[in-house]
Amino acid sequence: MGNSRPATDWLRRGHQAEGVDLVEAFFQGAAYGPHRHDSYAIGLTMAGVQSFRYRSSMRHSLSGQALVLHPDEVHDGQAGTDAGFHYRIAYLAPALLQQVLGGAPLPFIDGGVSADGRLVTAARGLLSNFDAPAGSLERDDALVDIATALRQVAGQPDLPGGDFLAAQRAREYIHDALLSPLTLEQLAQAGGRDRWSLSRDFRSYFGTSPHRYVTLRRLELARQLMLNGMPLADSAVHAGFADQPHLTRHFVAAYGISPGRWLRLNRRQYKGEA
Secondary structure (H helix, E strand, O other), rough: OOOOOOOOOEEEEEEEEOOOEEEEEEEEEEEEEEEOOOOOOEEEEEEEEEOOOOOOEEEEEEOOEEEOOOOOOEEEEEEOOOOOOEEEEEEHHHHHHHHHHHHOOOOOOOOOEEHHHHHHHHHHHOOOOOOOOHHHHHHHHHHHHHHHHHHHHHHOOOOOOHHHHHHHHHHHHHHHOOOOOOOHHHHHHOOOOOOHHHHHHHHHOOOHHHHHHHHHHHHHHHHHHHOOOOOHHHHHHHHOOOOHHHHHHHHHHHHHHHHHHHHHHHHHHHHOOO
């Protein structure tokens, strides 16, 4: 997410989806005059100091902090230093978040800026697929992460318990169709639940999101294929990844080591070298 662009004002829009509008920009000096919109604005300051007036006070978001503006709140935007600021932001329709929250009150984050790791991590996940369309399962997972983090940081109580049998049916469906393109809607149909409730149920009973569960099962398959002698690139495709870099990115995120190094270490172990 680093900024390699020249220090002149610019703005671009990312992949759009219903209820989700992604924007990335860099500004020096004044960026926006006072305005308000009927969506949540949830972003990350990538570099510099992002300053804005919000709820009658001047706020400053530093690099690595999350920005959360509640719908219909007047705010402006400007650079906090001469170096300018670079940010990414998602405008989320409250109706979309309300579907995820299942009727809970909309969360309010006091102050508009947060360094809370839960919210920063969730915002980073939502904004990480800025340049290319995310798979629908991954995008829906990111929306649940954002809604959950907003609720937690706002101090709202946990949502009521879910449906274990629905989550179990969805899990079985994943194992039966692991190498097929999977969506949260398909899992919801298999579980007999609406997709947002199913996502919450799955996390509650299996400790991780549906998308991450799918990714980890595919990583397990890729590891077995590699140990059986299949080349890395072929293992990636046969395990359901787009290509070897796609496998490597998820492999490192899951295990903290590249697949090539992991394979070399395992081969040494089998040979009694380590």
